Amino acid sequence: MMVSTRMGLRDEWGSIISVLREIIPVYDKVNNVISLGRAEEMRRLGIVEGVEDGYLVLDAGSGFGNMSKSMLSIFPNVKVVMLDPIAEMLYLANERMEDGKYKGRISLVSGIFEYIPFKSNTFDAIVCGYSFRDAVIMKDAIREFHRVLKDNGRLIIVDIGKPDNPFVRLGVTLYIRFILAILAFFAAGRLGLKFAAIYDTYKRLPKNSEMIAMLRERFGSIRFVSRMLGAAIIFIASKH
Numbered sequence: 001m002m003v004s005t006r007m008g009l010r011d012e013w014g015s016i017i018s019v020l021r022e023i024i025p026v027y028d029k030v031n032n033v034i035s036l037g038r039a040e041e042m043r044r045l046g047i048v049e050g051v052e053d054g055y056l057v058l059d060a061g062s063g064f065g066n067m068s069k070s071m072l073s074i075f076p077n078v079k080v081v082m083l084d085p086i087a088e089m090l091y092l093a094n095e096r097m098e099d100g101k102y103k104g105r106i107s108l109v110s111g112i113f114e115y116i117p118f119k120s121n122t123f124d125a126i127v128c129g130y131s132f133r134d135a136v137i138m139k140d141a142i143r144e145f146h147r148v149l150k151d152n153g154r155l156i157i158v159d160i161g162k163p164d165n166p167f168v169r170l171g172v173t174l175y176i177r178f179i180l181a182i183l184a185f186f187a188a189g190r191l192g193l194k195f196a197a198i199y200d201t202y203k204r205l206p207k208n209s210e211m212i213a214m215l216r217e218r219f220g221s222i223r224f225v226s227r228m229l230g231a232a233i234i235f236i237a238s239k240h
Helices: 010-022 024-034 039-050 066-074 087-097 138-148 166-203 208-216
Strands: 056-060 079-084 106-110 123-129 149-160 221-227 232-238
Touching: 010 024, 010 166, 024 039, 024 087, 024 166, 039 066, 039 123, 039 149, 039 221, 039 232, 056 066, 066 079, 066 087, 066 123, 079 087, 087 106, 123 138, 138 149, 138 208, 149 166, 208 221, 208 232
Parallel strands: 056 079, 056 123, 079 106, 123 149
Antiparallel strands: 149 232, 221 232
């Protein structure tokens, strides 16, 4: 299957990042509502499926650190590098972690998926919790993930899915285009309406089968976990 090299936000990336900065005060609250309460469940499922205790993990697009906090609470010997392009997100993540409970187990780095500031073969695993759809160029992001992973390392992507079944995909599209904004408004008022930008990222998202094909260009094996008829997905790609 041929996959378009144009998958990703490209010129729209800057505007999406601006929106993410604006919604920082209500991000967690609204994200839980619009995911119908499933966001944390999916994050933890992805972690236990792909991460092992003792790993050095890159949390790519870490945001506030929800994925990192879940990993650190599940595995007592995991160490995490949180990578995000928004400095304000990393600052707040650091505040949430500074109680000393995770001292020495986390570090924070500002950067983007397509140019990860680490040497090749550094990480045992990379996790993307609801962040991969914000890549500038998805194929370049996957190339970088593959580069910085150790041999037998794993890439875990937890995100919204774009089902291959056209009828299911239509239902998901209608939910994201219309219902999501209504739920976000009731959760957070006018600022919640900014979450309508998720539709812009969803439009550029590859279908689930296309995503698998894109990962297979770099990774030896792919596991695919689907929930909600493919609207909530986990990809676990292993580097061989």
